[in-house]
Amino acid sequence: MTNSWTDIRNTDLVVIMGGNAAEAHPCGFKWVTEAKANRGAKLIVVDPRFTRSASVADLYAPIRQGSDIAFLMGVINYCISKDKVQWEYTKAFTNASYIVKEGFGYADGLFTGYDEGKRDYDRSSWDYEIGPDGFAVVDETLQHPRCVWNLLKAHVATYTPEMVERICGTPKDKFLKVCEMIAETSSPQKTMTSMYALGWTQHSKGSQNIRGMAMLQLILGNIGVRGGGMNALRGHSNIQGLTDIGLMSNLLPGYLNIPAEREKDFATYMSSRGFKPLRPGQMSYWQNYKKFFVSFQKAMWGAAATPENDFAYDWLPKLDVPAYDILRAFELMHQGKMNGYVCQGFNPLQSFPNKAKSIAALSKLKFLVVMDPLETETARFWENHGEYNDVDPSKIQTEVIQLPTTCFAEDEGSLTNSGRWIQWHWAAGTPPGEAKTDIWIMAQIHQRLKALYAKEGGAFADPILNLHWPYKNPADPTPEELAKELNGYAVEDIPDATDPTKVALAKGKQVVSFAALRDDGKTACGCWIYSGCFNEAGNNMARRDTSDPDDTGAYLKWSFAWPVNRRILYNRASADVQGKAWDPSRKLIEWDGSKWAGYDVPDIAPTAKPDTVMPFIMNPEGVSRLFTRGMMRDGPFPVHYEPFESPVTNVVAPKIRGNPVARLFKGDIEQFGTSAEFPYAATSYRLTEHFHFWTKHVSVNAALQPEFFVEISHELAKEKGIVNGGRVRVWSKRGSVKAKAVVTKRIKPLICDGKPVHVVGIPLHWGFTGAAKKGFGPNALTPFVGDANIETPEFKAFLVNIEPLAGPTV
Amino acid sequence: MNMDLSRRAFLRTAGAGLAGTSLGALGFGEVEEAHAAAIRPFKLAATTETRNTCTYCSVACGILLYSKGSLAKGEKAEIIHVEGDPDHPTNRGTLCPKGAALLDMVRAETRLQSPRIRKAGSDKFERISWDEALDRVVRHMKADRDANFVAKNKDGVTVNRWTTTGFLAASATTNETAFATYKVVRSAGILVFDNQARV
Amino acid sequence: MALTSDDLIRRSASSVPAPATKLPEVAKLIDVSKCIGCKACQSACIEWNDLKPAVGENSGSYQNPPDLSPDTWTLMKFTEWDNPATGNLEWLIRKDGCMHCSDPGCLKACPAPGAIVQYSNGIVDFVHENCIGCGYCVKGCPFNIPRISKVDEKAYKCTLCSDRVSNGQGPACAKSCPTQAIVFGTKEDMKKHADKRIADLKSRGFAQAGLYDPAGVGGTHVMYVLHHADQPEIYAGLPKNPAISAVVEVWKGATKYAGLAVVGLAAAAGFVHHLVAGANRVTREDEENAAKLKEKA
Secondary structure, three states, X not given: OOOOHHHHHHOXXXXXXXXXXXXXXXXXXXXXXXXXXXXXXXXXXXXXXXXOOHHHOOEEEOOOOOOHHHHHHHHHHHHHHOOOOOHHHHHHHEHHHEEEOOOOOEEOOEEOOEEOOOOEEOOOOOOEOEOOOOOEOEOOOOOOOOEHHHHHHHHHOOOOHHHHHHHHOOOHHHHHHHHHHHHHHHOOOOOEEEEEOHHXXXXXXXXXXXXXXXXXXXXXXXXXXXXXXXXXXXXXOOHHHHXXXXXXXXXXXXXXXXXXXXXXXXXXXXXXXXXXXOOOOXXXXXXXXXXXXXXXXXXXXXXXOOOOOHHHHHHOOOEOOOOOOXXXXXXXXXXXXXXXXXXXXXXXXXXXXXXXXHHXXXXXXXXXXXXXXXXXXXXXXXXXXXXXXXXXXXXXXXXXXXXXXXXXXXXXXXXXXXXXXXXXXXXXXXXXOOOEOHHHHHHHHHHHHHHHHHHXXXXXXXXXXXXXXXXXXXXXXXXXXXXXXXXXXXXXXEEOOOOOOXXXXXXXXXXXXXXXXXXXXXXXXXXXXXXXXXXXXXXXXXXXXXXXXXXXXXXXXXXXXOOOOOOOOOHHHHEOOOOOEOOHHHOOEEEOOOOEEEOOOOOOOOOOOOOOOOOEXXXXXXXXXXXXXXXXXXXXXOOOOXXXXXXXXXXXXXXXXXXXXXXXXXXXHOOOOOOOOOOEEEEEEOOOOOOOOOHHHOHHHHHHOOOOEEEEEHHHHHHHOOOOOOEEEEEOOOOEEEEEEEEEOOOOOEEEOOEEEOEEEEEOOOOOOXXXXXXXXXXXXXXXXXXXXXXXXXXXXXXXXXXXXXXXXX | OOXXXXXXXXXXXXXXXXXXXXXXXXXXOOXXXXXXXXXXXXXOOOOEEEEEEOOOOOOOOEEEEEEEOOXXXXXXXXXXXXXXXXXXXXXXXXXXXXXHHOHHHHOOOOEOOOOEEEOOOOOOOEEOOHHHHHHHHHHHHHXXXXXXXXXXXXXXXXXXXXXXXXXXXXXXXXXXXXXXXXXXXXXXXXXXXXXXXXX | OOOHHHHEEEEOOOOOOOOOOOOOOEEEEEEOOOOOOOOHHHHHHHHHOOOOOOOOOOOOXXXXXXXXXXXXXXXXXXXXXXXXXXXXXXXEEEEXXXXXXXXXXXXXXXXXXXXXXEEOOOOEEEOHHHOOOOOHHHHHOOOOOOEEOOOOOOEXXXXXXXXXXXXXXXXXXXXXOOOOOEEEEEHHHHHHHXXXXXXXXXXXOOOOOEEEOOHHHOOXXXXXXXXXXXXXXXXXXXXXXXXXXXXXXXXHHHHHHHOOOOOOHXXXXXXXXXXXXXXXXXXXXXXXXXXXXXXXX
C-alpha cells in the first residue's frame, strides 16, 4: 500500500476492483465504512461476482475476469476525452511531457521489437529521447506527437465504452456511471483510493492490471495524497515483510537484486546501477545503491566481506534465468531436476496450479522437509485419501521429514502489514508438544551444516563457514538480535564528516536510519529499508503511542513504518509545484519557505526546493511514469490480452493468445483447454469465513463454512439441470473436482461480444486435512502459467466444464 | 511490554463507532454476585494479558491473548481466550470471523506435536527425535549440495549456485525469522527460493 | 448484597417487587446497511460462550450453521433480493438472534419459576438450573429464537453477554464486528446513532430507511437499522408486527386468575404437559383453543 489502512478514512471514493476487501480484509474494510459514514464517501465494486464488498457498495458493475485492462484503459480514455485530468499534477509530476524515442510504436496488440520465437521484446525503443546534455527531452506544451501524453491518448482511444462492453461484458450504462464517479476525483479537492489484491495479480498480465490503475490514479492526481493511493491488500500477515526482506530467488533484502551470471564481477554489477538523474536536480535515490548493497554484504559475512574481495560479491549465487519462482521450481521438479525441497510453512500442494503436476513433481524428490504448526496436504501428498488424493504410497519414494513449529501465539518478533507498519508482538503461550520456533530450526540447520563442512569439507563452503553469526546463543538467536541486524549498526567507529577527530557513531552502535549507511564496509545492515526500526532509541516497532494530531490517521508514534517511519509514500505529491497542499483540508506536508513539514515524514529531502526536486525520488526522472520505458516485459503501456484460457477471442488483437511474452513450459501448453471443450469462465477466490488453507483446521471456521462448493448463476443451473445444494462435477483440461452447487443471483451471465459468458466461481479453502469436510479446492483445475513479469499464476481466469452429479441433494 | 498507555484510549475517542459509551455505567454494578445463578463468572478474571498480532491477513489487527499462567514469569502458559486490542489504531478491538476464532487455531487438534518421518514408499509417518530429524535434513542437504553445486558456469564465470534443492518460505513468520532464514539459505548458495507472495 | 430485587424487573412464573432504581436501558443496534455478512459476530459468540456448533454441510447457501441451535445463538441470514424500484440486486444480510424484548414472550410463557429473568436494563436471560426444558419459551417467542438442547433438555439463546455487560464490556458480537455494524450502548444513545445512520442511508437513495424497534413487544433491546424499514419481512422473514402468541396471553391469564404468586415446579410442568404435546411443540389446535379462551376471557 502506498497509504495505510487507517488513511482510507480520508477518501471520497473507494474503488474495489481486483479484490474483495470486505471478505478478505474485514477489519481494514472498516475504514471504508468509516469514510462512507463520516465523509459521505462512495464505494464502487467491479467484480465478476456480486461479493460481500458489493453488498455495501453504492455502485456495483460486473466485469468478465481477465478483462480489467480494457476497463481501466476505457476509464482513462473517458477521463482524457472529457478533460477530467488533474492537469497541474499530470504535467509536473508525471512523464506526460517526455519525448519517446523515434522508432517506438504499437500495432495489433504488439509494441515494437517483438520476437515471436523468443516470446520476448527487444525493448531498446521503449525509452526517452536523450538530449545532448544527457537528460531526457521534454515538451511541456504536450504538443510533440511522440510525447508520452499523446502516445497514451492514442493508445487508449481503442477502449471506447462500446469496446469495453464488448470485451468486459460490463453494460455500457454501468461503465459510464463508474467513469463519471471516478472522473470527479480529478479535482484537486477530491481523492480516490484503489483497493486491490490477488484479483488483479493472479493473471498472466497481472502487473499490467495494476499499472493500469496506477496510471489512472496519476492523471487524477491521487497518488501521494491522503485518502488516495494504490493500495495492494497483501494476503498474509507478513508476506509484505518476507518480500521486503527479499525471500525470493532474484532479490536481496530491500529490493536489491541477486546478480545475474552476466554480471561477472562487482564492478560489472554496479555499472548498470549508477542511477544518474534523467532530469536536472533530481534526487534519484537509488544512487545510494552501493551503500545498501555493501552494508548487506557486511551483515551476511561480517569481517570476511572486505574491500579486497569486493565484499564477498562472489559468494552470492548468480542467476542463469530471470528467476527461480515457484512455477519454475515445480517445473524443474517435474522434470526430475531437483532433489530436495524445504517448505517453511506454505502448502504448495493446495496452493499451486495443476495439482496433478504438483503431486508428480513432489513424487520425484529425494527429500521433502515441511516446517509447519499444522498438518498440511503437502506433508501428506503421498498418503491416499480416496478421490481427494488418489495416490499409491508404495510408489512414492520421497522421504518426508515433518518438523513441528510454534505459531504466532508462541513466538515473538515483528510482522509488516500491508501499510508497511512493522509491528512487534510477544509470546503468550507454551508451545504444544515439542514444537520449536522457526528461528531455532534455521539456526540448527545452519550450525549442523557448518559443522559437517568444517569436519568433512565439500563443495565451496566459504559462504557457510563464514556466515556472520554473532548471536549470544548461536543455537538460538533471539528476535531482538536479528531485528537489530535488520536495522544496521556501525562495524567500526565512524568519524564525523565535519570533524574527523570526533566519532559520529561508535563501533557496535545501531545506525539511526539508512541515511547513515556507507559503501566502505564501516556499516552493516540486513535490510536497508527497515533501517530505523531498532536504533539507539530502542525497539521502535514496539511503540504503542496512539496519538494522532488532527486525526489524520497517520499514527506516527504507533510501531514503525518503512521507510523511515513514513506513512504515505510519495507524500510530497500532496502539495502543488509551489509546495502548498492541493486540498487544505487534507494537508499532509507543505513547504514552509525553507523546509518540508507536516503530519508525515516527508518523502523528499527536507530542504529540497519544491519547484526543482520532483516527488518520485526513486525514479531518475523525479516524476512518475505513465510510460514505463523498458521496465516491464510486456510493454510500456498495458494492452488487453485475454487469459490463456478464454471463452472469447481477443477483439483488439485476434491473433494473440494470452500474454505474448508470458513464459510457457512445453507440457503446460498442451494442457491448455479451449472454449469449445470447456465453455465456462472459472475463477478462484477466498471466502470471508476462512483464511487460505489454515482455518479448515479451526473448528469454529469449519462450522461457519463447512464444505467445498462452487457458485453459478440461475441461468447456467437451468441450462445444465443443476439444482441449488445439489452435487456437481467441474473439470478442466488438467483435472476434475466434485462440489456442492450454490445457485445464486449474485453471478449473472455476461454478454461479451454478443455472446453469453457463464462464470463458475470456485472458492479455495478445502483439502483433505483439518476439521472441515474433505474437499478439493480449485487447484486441481488451474493452469500452470504465470504473469509475464513476476510469474504469479493465472488463478483468476481459466476454463472449465460443469455437469450435475447424481445422488442426494441436501 | 510497553503497556503504559491505557488500553481504553480509543474507547474515549470512539473514532470507530460507539464502543466509546461508558459501559461501566450501563452494567449491573455488582449484581453478578447476587445472580451467580443467572450470570456466569467473568472468564477473563485472573488471566495474563499479552499483546500480539493476528496471524492471518495483512491488516495485522492487534489482539490480546489471555492465558492462564505467564511466560514472563517463567510459568507454563495456556491461552484461554483471544480478543481484539481496543487500543490498536487499525482494528480498534474488532476482529473478523477468523481472528475471533484464533484460539481454536492455537489449540487445533491438527497442531503438530513432534518431528516425524515418512520413509520412502511408506504409508505412514513415524515419530523421531529432533536430533535425528535435523541430522537427517542436513545430511540430505549436504549430499545434494556436494553433488550438484555449480561453482563456475560454462564460460568460467564464478556463479556459486545450488539449484537442485529449493526453499519455500512462507507468509506468516516474523521478519526476524525471515532474516535468519535468508542468511542460512543464501549462504548455502540456494537460488530456488521463493515465498507466498503470489498465491 | 441483595441486588436481586433492585435489578430484576421480571422473573418467570413469579412476581418481583418493582425495583427501587432502574438501570439505564441498554440496546444492541445492528445496522444491516453496514453489515458485510462476515460472521465475525457468530465466531466471537461461539468463542466467548464456549459453544461447539457441529461442522455441517453446504446446502446451497452461505448460511451456516443452517439454523439457530443450542450451540448457535446468533446467525447471519442471507437474502438475495431484486429491488423492483431500481432493478438492482441487493444482498440483504441480517444477524438473527434474541431481540431482548421489553415485553418478552418467552418469559411470559415460561412456567418454571426463575428460569427466565429480565433485568431493569432490558436484558432477558435464561437461568439454566431453573429451566425444565418444556420448550414453551420457543412458542412464546415471536421471533422463533430459543432452542432446546437434546443433551441437557434446557433452552438456550443469546444472553446479550450479560457476563460481559456486568463487567463493563459490550457483547462479544459487538466488540468483534469489523465495520461496527453492531454497536452497543444505552438504548437512548443507540436510537440517536440510528438517526444518523438513517439520514446517511436516505442521502444515498434509501427513502424508506428506518429503525426496527417493534411496538408489539414493547420495543426491543436489539434493534435494526434497515434500508427498507417498510418491508422488514424481506430480511429473511423479520416479522413486520411481532406480538406475543395468544397461547402465552392465556397462560399469563391463568396464573393471574389462579392467584399463583409462586408456581411450584411440579405444578408448572404439569400445566405445560397439559398444554403441549411434546417438549417444544404447540399444535395448531392448542393455538386455536387458546385464542378462543382468550376471547372468552
